[in-house]
Amino acid sequence: MSAKVNAALPLEYQTEQNRMNILGFWVFLGAEIVLFATLFGVYGVLGERYAGGPTQKDIFIIRDVLIQTSLLLTSSFTMGISIFEMRRSNIKGMLMWLVFTLLLGGGFLFMEVREFIHYVHEGATMQTSAFLSSFFVLLGTHGLHVTIGIGWAILLIIQILQRGLTPVTARKAFIFGLYWHFLDVVWIFIFTFVYLQGLVM
Amino acid sequence: MDQHSKGFPISHVIGFFMSLVLTFGAAWVALQTSLSMKAVMWIIGTLAVVQAGIQLYMFMHMNEGEDKVANNINIIYSAFIAVVIVAGSIWVMTSGHSH
Missing domain, CATH: 1.10.287 (Helix Hairpins)
Incomplete structure (x- = not known):
């Protein structure tokens, strides 16, 4: 790590190493955007190939989708507050908001798994049609990211409890924050171009 | 900040x-x-x-942060690629057969 520490900046930006790590994570998010773009592209092409199976209108339940969206949106907000508290060197507040974020993320995952189980009971499985294959791959990839994010944050909380707030743990928390907000950005597009569009069609 | x-x-x-x-x-x-x-x-x-x-x-x-210009270029470029992939795929896959 660079010995040059600029104490005027927030903890996560104080060393050259940290700035490079954060920039590198932005580049990774650029690659993630392209990953999700390919899945949206597939869904956009196959979304109306029902093969005699159910359509979006047959299976989507808008109330549950709005609850999921609210949970994830709120978790993105609490994540932002967590980083805000981190910048005030308030570890307690930071961890409290991070735990809220995880609970909301867990609630989102619970709703999504329940939604998938409901679809399968209705006979809408990955094998049913091209629409459902592309739907489950797109939504599943997003849900997998959320699941990985929850595991990541739990490890992060353990490390912050052990080491306290240092430029290294602050940088890790900040990068996790970027990841979590990014998942909300992806969800906005799923909400708009999968759920809402499916219900308008 | x-x-x-x-x-x-x-x-x-x-x-x-x-x-x-x-x-x-x-x-x-x-x-x-x-x-x-x-x-x-x-x-x-x-x-x-x-x-x-x-x-x-x-x-x-x-x-x-110091890298805001790089961040902006990176994300705007990624968004551009995303639009090309999504719009391009749908365009190619839906217009080809009917002509």
Whole structure:
């Protein structure tokens, strides 16, 4: 790590190493955007190939989708507050908001798994049609990211409890924050171009 | 950066409130109005892009730090590639057979 520490900046930006790590994570998010773009592209092409199976209108339940969206949106907000508290060197507040974020993320995952189980009971499985294959791959990839994010944050909380707030743990928390907000950005597009569009069609 | 480190997280609260308005606004436009499919998609698509911008600039602090220019170029370029992949795929796969 660079010995040059600029104490005027927030903890996560104080060393050259940290700035490079954060920039590198932005580049990774650029690659993630392209990953999700390919899945949206597939869904956009196959979304109306029902093969005699159910359509979006047959299976989507808008109330549950709005609850999921609210949970994830709120978790993105609490994540932002967590980083805000981190910048005030308030570890307690930071961890409290991070735990809220995880609970909301867990609630989102619970709703999504329940939604998938409901679809399968209705006979809408990955094998049913091209629409459902592309739907489950797109939504599943997003849900997998959320699941990985929850595991990541739990490890992060353990490390912050052990080491306290240092430029290294602050940088890790900040990068996790970027990841979590990014998942909300992806969800906005799923909400708009999968759920809402499916219900308008 | 100063406004992030002390006082009340006002930009986060504003961003959260705007996100909620945009989300439920999009749901309302899509489900409660009788606009054409095309009009609805343009409106809610625009709302989605605005909301993504709120996340990037108000929550992810994309415009702070020394690397903000690199961040902006990176994300705008990625968004461009995303549009090319999605719009290009749909265009190629739906217009080819019928001509």
